[in-house]
Amino acid sequence: MRLAALLLFFATVFAISRVDGYIEQDVDCLSWHLAVETNNVRNWKLVPEECEQYVGHYMLGKQYRKDFKIVANNTIEYAKSLTLVGDGKDIWIFDIDKTTLSNLPYYARSDAIWLILGHYHTMTQSLTSGLWRELCHQYRGLCVYQTLLPLGFKIVFLTGTAERFKYIRIFNLKAAGYHTWEKLILKEEADQGTSALVYKSKKRTELVDSGCRILGNLGDQWSDILGDNSGNRTFKVPDPMYYIG
Template identity: 40%
Template sequence: MVEANNAKNWRTVPPPCVGYVWRYMAWGQYTRDVAGVTDQIAAYASQVPAGDDGLDAWVFDVDDTSLSNLFYYQAKQFGAYDPVAFKNWASKAICPGVPGMAQLFQTLKGRGFRVFILSGRDEQTLGSSTATNLVAAGFAGYDRLIMRRAEYRGVSSVVFKSAMRRQLVEEEGYRIRGNVGDQWSDLQGDFLGDRVFKVPNPMYFVP
């Protein structure tokens, strides 16, 4: 119910479900499901060659699309989001990569696509650590890391990410061929691109 977004306005994984979420994430099914997504993306990208003008692009989310926060949420028993605790965790720049996503990223780069990393993390407080973590996790060579600046604090993820994609498309002329995220709010709004692909994440929901 959580992953399907049928359960609304929840702040924590219900206690009876914690064990199910942990087993799904840690015992192999999550990795297999992510592999299914990356295989679909690679197959689609192979049919949409990048043009010679360098304007064909992909957009990747950060948290639990590119970088995994499983260890953080496991330690909290998948409890309510705590912005101070999460900032402390993210500032350590020790998140491992989501399985298979760095390889997919390198495949897309090798095929001539530009790859933009679009995150709702705060640029001022987490910009440097996020950039460091992405490189350490295998995402070296991304074209730009786009994060939430002061003027977008307090607005929804859909509004913020739509505005950033609009800038890429309308102001800079990029063609977004694919958009990858773990939250529906990564994949809703305007200027989504030709295709969207959702990575599974039963740990939390960002409206």
């Protein structure tokens, strides 16, 4: 009986591999994740119920950080391989949510919502459902940013966040270590209702029309890196949490 319990314990411990703490009973979640990351599965509204545990453990465990790290390393390697013109038109585009700033602590802490509300109440004097997005911490995106800046890239943050949240975004970008940028493009009232793909394509085309060269583009959604003028090279940050089309 004791031996059986011991074996069960070891079986449990060693079954943990793909993501910390996640015991792979239904490996189709791995296939679903791969299919999502490769843009084979699109327009999904929610993580499949049977994969909620997988996604939770993936995002909060080591594998997500490792997966993000290899993307960041390849981004940096590519950026370093370029020769810039240096006329201020060498642009790198960053998405913000889940690329530049993270909302993961929101999911990790049961009391996080109170922290956010308390924090932003003083910032905005109003509470909105979108505010949870603003609990941010430093991220792999920051390593990329910190490498690109001294190389001479001009940074453009392109986000689907509404214009009215501009100063919260600025506050959080600066708090996380993003101290300077060429442009911070937020979604104006006129663009509300436009899909992310169309909106971001339009904004990038405006940049190109003004003479900018988009040399790179980093985002966690395919709608960040597909469409018109997506950039000479694009990089996809893992994100099995939600889909924005």
